[in-house]
Amino acid sequence: MSATTGRRSAETAPDTGQAGSTGRKPGLGLKTRRRLTTGIKLGLLTLAVIYALFPVVWVISSSVNPTNSIVGQGLIPAGATLENFRSLVGDPANPFPLWMWNSIKISAISSFFVVVACALAAYSFSRFRYRGRRAGLLSVLLVQLFPNLLTIVALYLLLQQIGQVFPSFGLNSHGGLILIYAGGALGIYTWLMKGYFDTIPKELEESAMVDGASRLQSFIYVFLPMVRPILAVVGVLTFIATYADFLLPRVLLTSTDQYTLALGMYQFISEQYTQQWGIFSAAALVGALPIVIVFFALQRQLVGGLTSGGVKG
Amino acid sequence: MGKTLLRLGALMVIDAAALGFAYALYANGTIAFAVVLLAVTALINVIFLSERLAPWRWISPGLALMALLVLYPTAYTVYIGLTNYGDEHLLSRGQAIAQLENEYFTPEEAPTYGWTAYRSPGEDLLLYLESGEAGAFVATEEGTQPAAERLGSEPAGPPEQIDDYARLDQNETVGVLAQLEDFAAPAGETGPQGSEVRVVSFDEAAPQFQRYDYEALTGELTDNEAGTVYEAEDGFFVSEGGERISPGFATVVGAENFTRIFTDPNIRGPFVGVFVWTVVFAAMSVVTTFALGVGLAMLLNDERLPFRGLFRSLTIVPYTIPFFITALVWVGLLNPIYGPINQIIEFFTGLSPQWFSDGTLAKVAILMINLWLGFPYMMIVCLGALQSIPEEVYEAAAIDGANAFHRFFYVTLPLLLVSVGPLLLGVFAFNFNNFGIIELVTQGGPPNPEAGTPAGQTDILISYTYRLAFASGQGTDYGLAAAVSVFIFMLIAVITIFNFRLTRRLEEVS
Numbered sequence: 025m026s027a028t029t030g031r032r033s034a035e036t037a038p039d040t041g042q043a044g045s046t047g048r049k050p051g052l053g054l055k056t057r058r059r060l061t062t063g064i065k066l067g068l069l070t071l072a073v074i075y076a077l078f079p080v081v082w083v084i085s086s087s088v089n090p091t092n093s094i095v096g097q098g099l100i101p102a103g104a105t106l107e108n109f110r111s112l113v114g115d116p117a118n119p120f121p122l123w124m125w126n127s128i129k130i131s132a133i134s135s136f137f138v139v140v141a142c143a144l145a146a147y148s149f150s151r152f153r154y155r156g157r158r159a160g161l162l163s164v165l166l167v168q169l170f171p172n173l174l175t176i177v178a179l180y181l182l183l184q185q186i187g188q189v190f191p192s193f194g195l196n197s198h199g200g201l202i203l204i205y206a207g208g209a210l211g212i213y214t215w216l217m218k219g220y221f222d223t224i225p226k227e228l229e230e231s232a233m234v235d236g237a238s239r240l241q242s243f244i245y246v247f248l249p250m251v252r253p254i255l256a257v258v259g260v261l262t263f264i265a266t267y268a269d270f271l272l273p274r275v276l277l278t279s280t281d282q283y284t285l286a287l288g289m290y291q292f293i294s295e296q297y298t299q300q301w302g303i304f305s306a307a308a309l310v311g312a313l314p315i316v317i318v319f320f321a322l323q324r325q326l327v328g329g330l331t332s333g334g335v336k337g
Numbered sequence: 338m339g340k341t342l343l344r345l346g347a348l349m350v351i352d353a354a355a356l357g358f359a360y361a362l363y364a365n366g367t368i369a370f371a372v373v374l375l376a377v378t379a380l381i382n383v384i385f386l387s388e389r390l391a392p393w394r395w396i397s398p399g400l401a402l403m404a405l406l407v408l409y410p411t412a413y414t415v416y417i418g419l420t421n422y423g424d425e426h427l428l429s430r431g432q433a434i435a436q437l438e439n440e441y442f443t444p445e446e447a448p449t450y451g452w453t454a455y456r457s458p459g460e461d462l463l464l465y466l467e468s469g470e471a472g473a474f475v476a477t478e479e480g481t482q483p484a485a486e487r488l489g490s491e492p493a494g495p496p497e498q499i500d501d502y503a504r505l506d507q508n509e510t511v512g513v514l515a516q517l518e519d520f521a522a523p524a525g526e527t528g529p530q531g532s533e534v535r536v537v538s539f540d541e542a543a544p545q546f547q548r549y550d551y552e553a554l555t556g557e558l559t560d561n562e563a564g565t566v567y568e569a570e571d572g573f574f575v576s577e578g579g580e581r582i583s584p585g586f587a588t589v590v591g592a593e594n595f596t597r598i599f600t601d602p603n604i605r606g607p608f609v610g611v612f613v614w615t616v617v618f619a620a621m622s623v624v625t626t627f628a629l630g631v632g633l634a635m636l637l638n639d640e641r642l643p644f645r646g647l648f649r650s651l652t653i654v655p656y657t658i659p660f661f662i663t664a665l666v667w668v669g670l671l672n673p674i675y676g677p678i679n680q681i682i683e684f685f686t687g688l689s690p691q692w693f694s695d696g697t698l699a700k701v702a703i704l705m706i707n708l709w710l711g712f713p714y715m716m717i718v719c720l721g722a723l724q725s726i727p728e729e730v731y732e733a734a735a736i737d738g739a740n741a742f743h744r745f746f747y748v749t750l751p752l753l754l755v756s757v758g759p760l761l762l763g764v765f766a767f768n769f770n771n772f773g774i775i776e777l778v779t780q781g782g783p784p785n786p787e788a789g790t791p792a793g794q795t796d797i798l799i800s801y802t803y804r805l806a807f808a809s810g811q812g813t814d815y816g817l818a819a820a821v822s823v824f825i826f827m828l829i830a831v832i833t834i835f836n837f838r839l840t841r842r843l844e845e846v847s
Contacts, residue, residue: 066643069633076709080658141402144396144398154393167403167407169766175411177417178417179410181417207406208407286659304665304669311662
């Protein structure tokens, strides 16, 4: 059913709804009513899809537009070309591939640290009973509520001081950035993992330990393979959040070759907005594609993690 | 047994690394962090050596990272908020004194000299000094002699070689400028008693005295040239007449930054504006995204709907794209001259809204963009919550004669709020600190002409903090920025307490 029909029906819908307080609609059979509501719904949803997708369609269109300028773009460009994608490579002032690599490297290493620290902590919270366990769980959650961007002044000054002694962990270094991301490891994801760990029966590790494995061995060889899905979810969610982070790179990174993709694209477009629109669009597509693919591939698992884990950030 | 040894070995490696790290930091003046690092290391040792604390071993890596990179910076933020650390107060007191003690002055009666530099194979420097009235001298760090005495005869000008010191040409001289800056020779006959000959500029050297003397016992700084005495006050050395010496230094000023927020009209004005807009922005973001999200979720919550999965997937696309990309794309979409949205608006109305140069429109633009970015999350969340509402509730409502309107506002919405209420507060808190959208879309602009601090009209508290600290033409003020951060901390704490209360009450409802 087309969007126009849907909209026309939408106008009549409230009348019928309010008139029949008993829920009966005079003159309409059940089947017709059902079809009408479905039509309205499909029409409205089509509008929503148009709303959700038009910026994306526009970016795709400009990325293959030969003019490269934001000016006078039609939706379907004449003489579509991949020239803009080719320009992404080989511009020394705006090294998109390097920025993307930086982003992927920083995000991957950070999420590795986060997953390791989180899994270890969640295992302790899930498997052992001891004094301070509840307090530990609560404080992990509490600390998470205060995002590290509030301490940005202190982090900046701290990295400045560290950098005077160890430049690879100071300002304008990936090491320092990764360290800060890893510092936020314990948090809501520890809870997410703990919840999952609780569903794994203890007996499997215990039988391995009866067979002579140590606690650590049973953790690595028996337990971890069983919880791989949740490790993947936390890893991917952390990766996506780190990949999209903007504040920390903006404050801490200063030289072009250290930039992340977020920072690089921001600088690129704020300098030459209207002239380089095509190249920017191509970069946007290339930069977004891996994340979009991963998201849809793991949609079911990720959505569960997101809705229990608060907001993407 | 082997395991214990392994553990001890690993601990020793960690300890050695931490000690080295802490010592290097300490030697460089980063004392507090070095101490925290050592404390964390000590704690790790205790945890790994005590059998009773075994469960904490698993948590210790994450905990150590948290202590060093979350808790320490938090405490440090509070401390900075109590200091005047910023543009004119970037040095520590010790550094400021050291820098002042490195200043010199030329007494009025002293002659000045032209100079030529010489260098020995051992990299020592020598100056050949010439002055019309005082004559020529040879100066090394050991002492100064009249040239005739040193060379045996009155020279006609600077010779090629003095002993094993070779004369430097202009390029070579530039190469040793840093070394020349530290060069000081006892003045001897070239100037007053007790002064030292120093290089003053590229063509002048003069006998000089140290300008300032710092007396550690009294904390007084004396200006030897004018005879003035200065005392430390609020991060400056100030004379009795109120005269200040630059550079100042960072010092604890107590609650001054906090009181400035509420009393200094230059700061209070923009701060109130920023605060109000922060709350409005966060609240409106929640309301708009929730309204659209619920609407779409209601539409999709129909298992017989054709293409349901497809619609669901397509509408969450905005959520899957990294937000820095979509935010920048939206800035292009809203470009007042070339952007497609304005072209459409202009086609129908003849008007072209200036999204980013008008304060109100910029706010509208930000909310519109945030709606687009945020509604899919709300939709996903609400869809899950709607599916968990049992069908019987609706049947009961229908028996009671509820129409669609009643069903939504008296059944669906309250039940929905029970399950997604805490998430709504989470979204509120997230947007409260949503630096990214502000910085990517408007950089806080358009500027607020009345603000005495760099606050733009769309700045929220966190981007305002950022601008105070890092990005302003009006100077950096780390102290004030940290104080604003602490203020945000407290606000979030209040929201959190409220959230916990609400969660509990909502749990009681269901």
